[in-house]
Each structure stands twice: as C-alpha cells, then as structure tokens.
Amino acid sequence: MGHHRPNVTAMLRYSLKRLTSLLISLAVASLVIFLVIEVAPGDPASFMLGINAQPDTVAALRTELGLDVPKWQRYLDWVGGMLRGDFGTSYTYRTPVAGMIGDRLWVSLPLALFALTLSTAIAFPAGIYAASRRGKPGDVAVMGATQLGVAVPNFWFAMMLVLIFAINLRWFNAGGFVGWDAGFWAGIRSLTLPAISLALPQAAILARVMRSSLLDILGEDFMRTARAKGLSRRQALWQHGVRNALIPVLTIIGLQFSFLLAGSIIIEQVFYLPGLGRLVFQSISSRDLIVVESVVMLLVFSVILVNFLVDLAYALVDPRLRTRT
Amino acid sequence: MSLLSIENLSLSIHRFDILADVSLSVAPGEIVAVTGESGSGKSMTALAVMGLLPDSASTRGRIDLDGTDILKTPEPGMCAIRGQRVGMVFQEPMTALNPVKTIGDQVAETILVHKAMTPAKALDRAREMLDRVGLPADRFPLSRYPHELSGGQRQRVVIAMAIALRPKLLIADEPTTALDVTTQAQILDLLKGLVADYGMGLLMITHDLAVVADMADRIVVMRNGEVVEQGPTADLLVNMQHPYTRMLFAASGHQVSLPPPPAPVPLLQVQNVHRDYRLSRTRLFGDPGYFRAVNDVSFTLNRGERLGLVGESGCGKSTLTRAILGLENIQHGQILLDGQPVFTGHKPNLAVRRKMQVVFQDPFGSFNPRHRVDRLITEPFHLLVSPPTGTARQDAIAEALTAVGLRPQDAQKYIHEFSGGQRQRIAIARALITRPDLILFDEAVSALDVSVRAQILDLMAELCTAYDLTYLFISHDLSVVRTVTDRVLVMQAGQIVEAGETADVFTNPQHPYTQTLIAAAPQLPDLEALQRRQSHV
Amino acid sequence: MNRSLIIGIALSSLVVCAALLSFVWTPYDHTVMDIPAKLQLPGPAHWFGTDHFGRDIFSMIMVGARTSIAVALVAVGIGMVLGVPLGLTAAARKGSWLDEVIMRGNDLVFAFPSLVIAILITAVFGAGAVNAIIAIGIFNIPVFARISRSAALSLWERDFILAARVCGKSGARISLEHILPNVTNLLIVQGTIQFSLGILAEAGLSYVGLGAQPPTPSWGRMLADAQTMVSFAPHLALIPGIAIILTVLGLNLMGDGLRDYLDPRLRISRT
Numbered sequence A: 001m002g003h004h005r006p007n008v009t010a011m012l013r014y015s016l017k018r019l020t021s022l023l024i025s026l027a028v029a030s031l032v033i034f035l036v037i038e039v040a041p042g043d044p045a046s047f048m049l050g051i052n053a054q055p056d057t058v059a060a061l062r063t064e065l066g067l068d069v070p071k072w073q074r075y076l077d078w079v080g081g082m083l084r085g086d087f088g089t090s091y092t093y094r095t096p097v098a099g100m101i102g103d104r105l106w107v108s109l110p111l112a113l114f115a116l117t118l119s120t121a122i123a124f125p126a127g128i129y130a131a132s133r134r135g136k137p138g139d140v141a142v143m144g145a146t147q148l149g150v151a152v153p154n155f156w157f158a159m160m161l162v163l164i165f166a167i168n169l170r171w172f173n174a175g176g177f178v179g180w181d182a183g184f185w186a187g188i189r190s191l192t193l194p195a196i197s198l199a200l201p202q203a204a205i206l207a208r209v210m211r212s213s214l215l216d217i218l219g220e221d222f223m224r225t226a227r228a229k230g231l232s233r234r235q236a237l238w239q240h241g242v243r244n245a246l247i248p249v250l251t252i253i254g255l256q257f258s259f260l261l262a263g264s265i266i267i268e269q270v271f272y273l274p275g276l277g278r279l280v281f282q283s284i285s286s287r288d289l290i291v292v293e294s295v296v297m298l299l300v301f302s303v304i305l306v307n308f309l310v311d312l313a314y315a316l317v318d319p320r321l322r323t324r325t
Numbered sequence B: 001m002s003l004l005s006i007e008n009l010s011l012s013i014h015r016f017d018i019l020a021d022v023s024l025s026v027a028p029g030e031i032v033a034v035t036g037e038s039g040s041g042k043s044m045t046a047l048a049v050m051g052l053l054p055d056s057a058s059t060r061g062r063i064d065l066d067g068t069d070i071l072k073t074p075e076p077g078m079c080a081i082r083g084q085r086v087g088m089v090f091q092e093p094m095t096a097l098n099p100v101k102t103i104g105d106q107v108a109e110t111i112l113v114h115k116a117m118t119p120a121k122a123l124d125r126a127r128e129m130l131d132r133v134g135l136p137a138d139r140f141p142l143s144r145y146p147h148e149l150s151g152g153q154r155q156r157v158v159i160a161m162a163i164a165l166r167p168k169l170l171i172a173d174e175p176t177t178a179l180d181v182t183t184q185a186q187i188l189d190l191l192k193g194l195v196a197d198y199g200m201g202l203l204m205i206t207h208d209l210a211v212v213a214d215m216a217d218r219i220v221v222m223r224n225g226e227v228v229e230q231g232p233t234a235d236l237l238v239n240m241q242h243p244y245t246r247m248l249f250a251a252s253g254h255q256v257s258l259p260p261p262p263a264p265v266p267l268l269q270v271q272n273v274h275r276d277y278r279l280s281r282t283r284l285f286g287d288p289g290y291f292r293a294v295n296d297v298s299f300t301l302n303r304g305e306r307l308g309l310v311g312e313s314g315c316g317k318s319t320l321t322r323a324i325l326g327l328e329n330i331q332h333g334q335i336l337l338d339g340q341p342v343f344t345g346h347k348p349n350l351a352v353r354r355k356m357q358v359v360f361q362d363p364f365g366s367f368n369p370r371h372r373v374d375r376l377i378t379e380p381f382h383l384l385v386s387p388p389t390g391t392a393r394q395d396a397i398a399e400a401l402t403a404v405g406l407r408p409q410d411a412q413k414y415i416h417e418f419s420g421g422q423r424q425r426i427a428i429a430r431a432l433i434t435r436p437d438l439i440l441f442d443e444a445v446s447a448l449d450v451s452v453r454a455q456i457l458d459l460m461a462e463l464c465t466a467y468d469l470t471y472l473f474i475s476h477d478l479s480v481v482r483t484v485t486d487r488v489l490v491m492q493a494g495q496i497v498e499a500g501e502t503a504d505v506f507t508n509p510q511h512p513y514t515q516t517l518i519a520a521a522p523q524l525p526d527l528e529a530l531q532r533r534q535s536h537v
Numbered sequence C: 001m002n003r004s005l006i007i008g009i010a011l012s013s014l015v016v017c018a019a020l021l022s023f024v025w026t027p028y029d030h031t032v033m034d035i036p037a038k039l040q041l042p043g044p045a046h047w048f049g050t051d052h053f054g055r056d057i058f059s060m061i062m063v064g065a066r067t068s069i070a071v072a073l074v075a076v077g078i079g080m081v082l083g084v085p086l087g088l089t090a091a092a093r094k095g096s097w098l099d100e101v102i103m104r105g106n107d108l109v110f111a112f113p114s115l116v117i118a119i120l121i122t123a124v125f126g127a128g129a130v131n132a133i134i135a136i137g138i139f140n141i142p143v144f145a146r147i148s149r150s151a152a153l154s155l156w157e158r159d160f161i162l163a164a165r166v167c168g169k170s171g172a173r174i175s176l177e178h179i180l181p182n183v184t185n186l187l188i189v190q191g192t193i194q195f196s197l198g199i200l201a202e203a204g205l206s207y208v209g210l211g212a213q214p215p216t217p218s219w220g221r222m223l224a225d226a227q228t229m230v231s232f233a234p235h236l237a238l239i240p241g242i243a244i245i246l247t248v249l250g251l252n253l254m255g256d257g258l259r260d261y262l263d264p265r266l267r268i269s270r271t
Helices: A008-039 A044-049 A055-065 A071-082 A098-130 A138-149 A155-168 A184-218 A221-228 A233-273 A276-285 A289-317 A318-325 B042-050 B073-079 B105-115 B120-131 B150-165 B182-198 B209-215 B233-238 B242-251 B315-322 B373-377 B379-383 B390-403 B408-412 B420-432 B448-465 B478-484 B503-505 B511-520 B528-537 C004-022 C058-090 C097-110 C115-127 C127-156 C159-166 C170-206 C219-229 C235-262
Strands: B004-013 B015-026 B031-035 B059-067 B086-089 B169-173 B201-207 B218-223 B226-232 B266-278 B290-302 B306-310 B330-336 B356-359 B438-441 B473-474 B487-492 B496-503
Touching: A008 A289, A008 A318, A008 C097, A008 C115, A055 C235, A071 A289, A071 B042, A098 A184, A098 A233, A098 A276, A098 B306, A098 B503, A138 A184, A138 A276, A138 B150, A138 C219, A155 A233, A155 B120, A155 C219, A155 C235, A184 A233, A221 A233, A221 B086, A221 B150, A221 B182, A221 B528, A221 C235, A233 A276, A233 B182, A233 C115, A233 C170, A276 A289, A276 B356, A276 C115, A289 A318, A289 B120, A289 B420, A318 B218, B004 B042, B004 B073, B015 B031, B015 B042, B015 B059, B015 B201, B015 B226, B031 B042, B042 B059, B042 B086, B042 B169, B042 B201, B059 B242, B073 B473, B086 B150, B105 B120, B105 B201, B120 B150, B150 B182, B169 B182, B169 C159, B169 C170, B182 B511, B209 B242, B218 B233, B218 B242, B226 B233, B226 B242, B233 C115, B233 C127, B266 B315, B290 B315, B290 B330, B290 B478, B290 B496, B306 B315, B306 B478, B306 C058, B315 B473, B315 B478, B356 B420, B373 B379, B373 B390, B373 B408, B373 B420, B373 B511, B379 B420, B390 B408, B420 B448, B448 B496, B478 B503, B487 B503, B496 B503, C004 C235, C058 C127, C058 C170, C058 C219, C058 C235, C097 C127, C115 C127, C115 C170, C127 C170, C170 C235, C219 C235
Parallel strands: B031 B201, B031 B218, B086 B169, B169 B201, B306 B473, B306 B487, B356 B438, B438 B473
Antiparallel strands: B004 B015, B004 B059, B218 B226, B266 B290, B266 B330, B487 B496
8 A cells, every 4th residue: 555646557557447448349339330231222323213213323332332242240240330420422412421410410419418517507406405405495396306306308309498498489480490600699599498407307317316316425424424423414515415415416417428428319300400310310211221220329429428428437536436446 | 629520411313222321421631431232322322412413303402512512502503513513433434534625635634614714824734733643754645545545554644634723622433443452552652642742631432441441430231221330430330330240341341161172183274375476567668566465474283272373464364364265266285174175266176165164254244145044054955965854954053053042943033133243143054054164253253342242252261161162263362362262373474473272372472563562452451359449459 | 196197096097098988989980071061160060170182180180099099009019028138237237348238239229219210210111100119119128227227226135135146046046036026116107107118219219200100190290281271270289299298197106106006216218
C-alpha cells in the first residue's frame, strides 16, 4: 500500500477494460445486424429493377451494389467501410448513405441531447426534493406526478402538446424543422415541443430512481455520522447523500439513453421531423436495407458508447473503482 | 457537578416503550459504561443524548448536557451542539465513513460546520487530530479514502472526527465490537488516553463485560429499557445487588466441563495445505500475483476430540473452514476425512460429505425462510444413500429437536417464529441429524447474547457426553475457545503459529503472537477473589 | 392491502375484463364502417364517439385492449422463461466463463432498444403483432436475467446456501430449491412492471406501424389515425391515450402495491 495520489494505473486499466468490452460489443452487434439483414428474403437488385428486368441488367446492378461477392467479404467490406466513414450507397437514392445519415443526425442527435438535458434538469431536483420530504405532502405530490408521468406514452403526450401549444395557443409550429441555417434559437424552438414530450416521461422515471437511491443512502451509517458531526439534515443530504446516490442514478441514465433514442424516433413521426426515424421508416418501406442496416448500427453504437461513458463516469464519482477493480 | 445527567428518561416509538425512567450521569473525565444485552435500550439512550432519535419517538424526562436541556433544544440548536459539545463514535467503522470523500475532508468537515475558518486551516487541524489518534501523515495523508484503510484505522478516523473540536462529552456506541482483539485493545487505550488528556466525559455503550470492567469508572446495567443497577465499578463488581447483574457476569465467564477425549485415532488430517487467491493486476500488463490465504497448514483432529481454531479476521480461518468442508479446492497439500479427500471437483463425494456438518455464525441467515423446520433440519438427508422416510423420518426429526432442547412440535414452524438462540439450536439439530463424524462450529456462538451463549455452550457440552461429538470450533473469542476445546490451534496470516493443549496454550503461550492475542483480550476480573478480599477488609 | 394495490388491481382488472368481454360482446362491430355517423362526439349512442369511418370507438378500445394485453403478456412470458434461467445460471456459476458470456450477452441485447429490434425484424419479415411480441420479448430477456442474477447472487452469499452445499446439493438443485422460491416475489413485481412497459412499447410500435396491422385494432394505431384529425376531433386522440394511461398506471400501482405488500425491500428495475 502506498498509493497516495489517484492511482493512474488502476484508472487506466479500468478504462482499457471497458474499452475492450466496448469494442467486442460493437463487433458482435455489427455481426448480429448484418446476419439478420442477410436473412432478408429477396434480392435488392431485382427488387429495385422490378420483375421485368433483364438478367444482365440485374447482374450489372448486383456488381455495382457489391452484392456478388461472398457474404463474409461483404461483412468485412461493410465494417471496413464504416470505419472509414463509408456506409455504402443507398439502393433507392443511389447516393452515399453516410451523407443521408449525416443530414438526419443533425436533427436526431440535438433532439436526444436536448431531451436528456431537460429530463436530468427536471428529475434531479424533483427526486432530491421528494427524498428530503419523505412522506410529507411535497413528496406525495411529486411521487403522484411521476406515477402519472411514467404511464404517459410520449408520442401521445406530444400530440397533446401540439394540440395545446401549436394548434390552440400558436406558440410553436405544429411540426417540421426549420433547419439550423435559420439560426440556433430558431432550431431550438422547433425542437422544443419534441424535446419536452420526450423528456417529461423520462424525467418521471429518473426522479423516482433518484428519490429511492437517495432514500437508500439516507439510511446509511455514514449519514448518521454526518449528523453526529453537527450537520443539519439538509447539509448531510447535499454534502454526503447526493454524490453517493448518483452512482445508481448514472446506471439508469445510461440505460435510459436507449429509451430516449427509441423515443426520439417515434417522436419524429409526430412532429414530421427529418431525423433518423423518418429515414429508417422510409427505407423499410422501400426495402432500402443498406440504409436500415447502417442506421440501426449507428443507434446501437450510440447506446454502447453512452454506456461506456457512464462506466467512465462511475470511476470519477466513486474512488473505490479508481484504486481497485 | 456532572457533565451529563439523564433524569427519568422514558421513550416510546409508536406507543412501543423503549426506555422507562432511565437515570444516569457522567462527570468530566469520567468513563461511564452502559451495558446490557440486545434490546436493553442502551443504544437508544445514546441516540437520545445526541438528539438523533427517530422522528416517531416521543420522550419524557430530562437530559441535561452541561446546563442545556437536550430534549427541549430545537433542531438548529442541536446541530450546534453535536460535534462541538458532544461527539459520537459508532459500532461499524466499515460503513461509518462516506466512501466517496477523503478522510481529511471528513475530519475537517466537523471543524468547518462549527467554526468559521478557511478550508486550508481546517485541514491543518484535521491533520493534527489524525496524528493524535495514531494515523501519522507519512502513512495516512489527508487524501486517503476510507476504503484504503482497515477497520481499526477507520475507527480512528471516526474518533478523530468526533473529538476534532474537543467536545466535553464523547459517546461511544460499541466502538470495538466489530474489531479484532488486538485492534480493540489499541482503540480502548486511545479512548482512555483522550479522556485523560482532554478531561472529556466518556459514555460508553458496550455489551462486553470484560471491556466494561476494564475501562469504566462507573457501570450502568440495563435490561428491557430499564436501569437495573448502577454504581462505581469497584463497588458494583464486588457487591452486585440485582440478580440480573449477577446472571450477566456469571454467563460472561461461563465455563463448561467436557468429558475426557478418548484415545487418539485420526479423523481429519490436514497436510501442508496451501490456498491461493488471484489478485487483480497491480501493473497494466504485469503478472496478477497471488494472495496466499492459507499457508502450509497441517494438523490432525482425532475422533472424539474438540479442537479450537482461533485467529483474527483475515487470518485465513474462514478459508480453511471452506476448504475442510470441501467447498473449495486447495493448491497444495491434502485434506483427508477418515482417509478420503474432501474435495472432489464439481461433483461432491457424498460418502465423504456425509461424515461432516457445519453450524454457522448468523442464526438469521442460516435458514431458508420459506421452509419449515422439518424440511430445514432434514436437508442433510440428501447425503444419505437411503434417507429415512415416513415414521423413521418423523422420529429422526423429533429426536434431533429434543436433543437440542426443542419440542418435536416445533418441526411444523417457520424459522421466523424462533429467537436467535433457538435458531442456533435448530442449526445444531440440522448438524446432528445424520450423526456426522465431525461438526464444524464456525463462530457458532459469536452473534449471541451472553446469557444465550452460555446456554448453547451448555448444550454443546451435554451433546459431547450424549453423542461423543468430534468438532472443530472456529472462533475469534478466546474465552469461549478456552472452555469448549481440548486442544487449540492459533492462526496468523495463513499459518498455524501455535498448537497445543488448550489449558497449556492459554496459561503458557509460546509464540509472540499468541502472547499478544491473550494479553489483548479483555479479561473479566476474578469476581470471587475480589469479593473475598472485600469481605476480609 | 395498501391503497396502491387496491387501485392498481381495480384499474387493471377493469381493462382485463373489457378485453375478455370483447370476445363475446361489444356495443357495435368494431370493423363496421358507418360513414354518415363519422366523427361523432361521445354520446348516448356511441359512448366514446365514432372515428372518421364512423366506427364505434368504445368497441375499438375494448378489442384494442385484447391486442395490448396479449402482446405485453406474451412478451413478459418470453422474458421470464428465457431470462430467469439465464440469470440463475449466471449466479450459480458466478465468475465462470458461462457467467461472463451470459452477462456480456445481456449487455449486448440491452444495446438494442425494442424499437430497434422491431425495425430490424420488420425490415426483414414485414410488420405484424408477432414482431412486436418478439421485439418486446427479446428486450425483456436481459431485464429478467439481470434482476434474477443480482437477487440470486445476494442469496448465494447467505449461510443457508452454504449449508445446502455442505449437504452435497448441486448448483442447479440449489437454484431451484432455495434460490427460485426466494426470488418469486421479486419476479412477480418486476413482471407487473414489465407488463406495463410492454403495453407502452406495443402502443409505440403500432403507432409507427411496426406493430399490429389493420384490421386488428390497437390503441397505438388508433392514435396514429387520429393524428391528422387532432385539431377538429381531439377525442379520437384523447380516448385511446387515456386508455393506455389508465392501464399502465393501474399495472404500475399494482406493481408498487405488490412490492409493499410482499416485501418492501425488493429492488425493482424501472428500465
């Protein structure tokens, strides 16, 4: 024993271990996605050219789309391409998939981040407030609201927001995205209703988790020690409770991200936002599987990445992970 | 003039009476020990003084701390008192510190809450306090986190926090119960030294009468929320008035007499056993390294013999126990029971397993809460080639329950209907039902109150006569090992450092570690000698 | 019995009864269009009004409850039947390669939100209620595997398990005899919560067209149809939404109530 400074080696080893598992997850996930899409019946080339196409035209298109090589090689080409930022060519539009995704990402990603920020900003204070008033009217009110919030489907909530704030009050547009070229605030404005409808139901879940995690911590011995030092309930809660309670809450934020992502794809439908969701549903109906494949891979990648970041955040919050793993 | 005086304190929670008319006082520089068994209300008394009772508690009476009535002081006033005029040390040092803050910050916090000063100055003060409690700067910088310290070291940090502002009164609630004997002795010395240096009053809550007799100036004995007797230590020890006090002291020093062991025939042979655990890597690509929990241990346990295994936590006795039970593999050497190896890979060798049973420490965790007693105690029948059924099974259950002092009707009950002592009897019944050759008692009486412990020890002695038991008694409690074993092994850092007849080892320990261990263990004074001396005067 | 449990059971059984009743009786045939009577507000003839084809909304809600319940229930079943044995096995062989494989597999499946699974399945096999079941069911597997593993792990630390091992019992036998009965409460409570999440997920999937296809009525599809008419016929969106909310609320209250009733210390997972 002699590590007085934060143990750099342990921290590095921890990160490296997480990174390895991130890479393995990505590799396996890409394989699963590729295999599932490969099962798809029908040949994209024949589908695109219709039933009356000449066999040699189909063969030419197959070569153009890269469908005439063995499957394992196509998998490697696909993965290799993605690593270089080349997601292939859309079967339908004959344009690079990377470009199509890139455009949509500028809507979906800001939306998810906006919603995540909102839901955290609402959930943390609400959860902490409820925990500090356990059993009192304030707690009961917050818990009642969250119980309802958990039960509301976000896309229905979105429709109600449109009905109230766009159709009746005319504060916002009912849908569509003005584009970031119209200015940052204009962009934010058109994402506000979608973000709120995503964030509130998420916030309800997060607030419940924050509250119960904090209540667990309040029962810990060290909270009693803090009180014995002369800290008031409130001081003890803020100085000793919150940071410890964050450890389980972080896990939930990581897991919630996948719900947020799925939610945003659905919400895009309500607001006619030109995001990844719209792209993927259009591609499904036109059987543009290469786009579906790439979007799904991107979604899965972001979930895995967020959970990796959460694992790193643990180590920042919890010194026990920094020194021993 | 007393520093703390509690007058007729009564306390109830949800109309459930916890304390009734408790009165006691602590003078500056005085150590007052409150003792009693679980449920006596001793810890609640301490929390009442701190003003940290649960919200649902209602109180009557008066707690006067140096002129302030604690029960009438509103919460902000109490916050100013806690930490500044009265400090508190808790039982469980492993959980008493915030795991995500450094020890320096946590000690400095006591100071910062009460005194306006810069954090840097508070940290300087914290440094002084940590030095005072025996955590020098070179090995224990302020930047250490609690998980990097041992239990005893953490308890020193808790003490440093409690005394950082030199409170006039220190409350210590079972401060050494979770610690090893050698650590316990050091912490008790530290507390005594602080009381002497600072002239603090110390209100100490403990169930351990040997500690009480050793430390206290005055003793308060509690039972079921009432003070049954109190007085200056010397007087009370010599002249106990209340039968409960007498029973408590008698049970603490309870001795049993075992039948003489038969001629030695080896039953369990442990030969040059090594048990290694892999450690996590210390360098990025370095060798993981190993921790040798059990290091070259050899001994023989003869049929009909009662062997003790003592050692402090982390000495490897639990690992050795699991290895003997055949639950874990060993890296070197062999363990033979009746000539056959106990570990046979993933598929246990039932022929060996049926020759031994075990009784664990925790009377609450030892049973599946969803099964009735009959199913619980017949679990070892799984080991038999043809387990008894029907009436034979009923008879076996009845016999086992009767043997441990319970009734055959108890077979239909669930485990939550029994007290801790009764559960330990059921655990013994489960161990006995297949009449194994060997029973392992793994800290089997450590979680019990002294009066219950005395009963279980009596039961073991009776069973030795009735069933010719052979057992290995694993414990950290020297006084218990001394009375229920014929021979004893002393274990330290994975090795057996001393072995011999129990009486010899205790009266004439050879190894320095054994000597330290025995010297550190608090001893009940010889009451009879005290009383005799008193009557001569 | 606590208040949450009573309200929860009342709400949930109301929905279940409506779904069961719809097999034998509905006020109208939910498939029959009656264009002249379209877009009626709730009234004595049509309790919940009619949609843009003049179909009776009350009847559609009753039949839609069937779809929601069936999808969510089967999905919970899939999650439990596959997830619990995986979790118990991982716990019994803690630290082994098997544990590692199961847990990494869990993490992997967790990276696929049920919507993404549904997208993949639909892209390959086309849309349908069965796809929704499979997508939600697959998502439930790691949920159950994870909670049963962690509950089982803390039980494996207990002395009564050690006692069973001393009695020579195998890991599988201990899992069945000692672990499973002690995690049933947790599984019941978590099952209720997953059931409610399943209802929400099914609604979302049918809303975007990845779930039940017409003519099978479903609450999510009703909402999708209502979207363009929300400005002039808000009841088309309000009523299915309230049906979903009450069902999910009922199940959640029942889950929380059951938890308090069975064992307040149970840890349930909200994801």
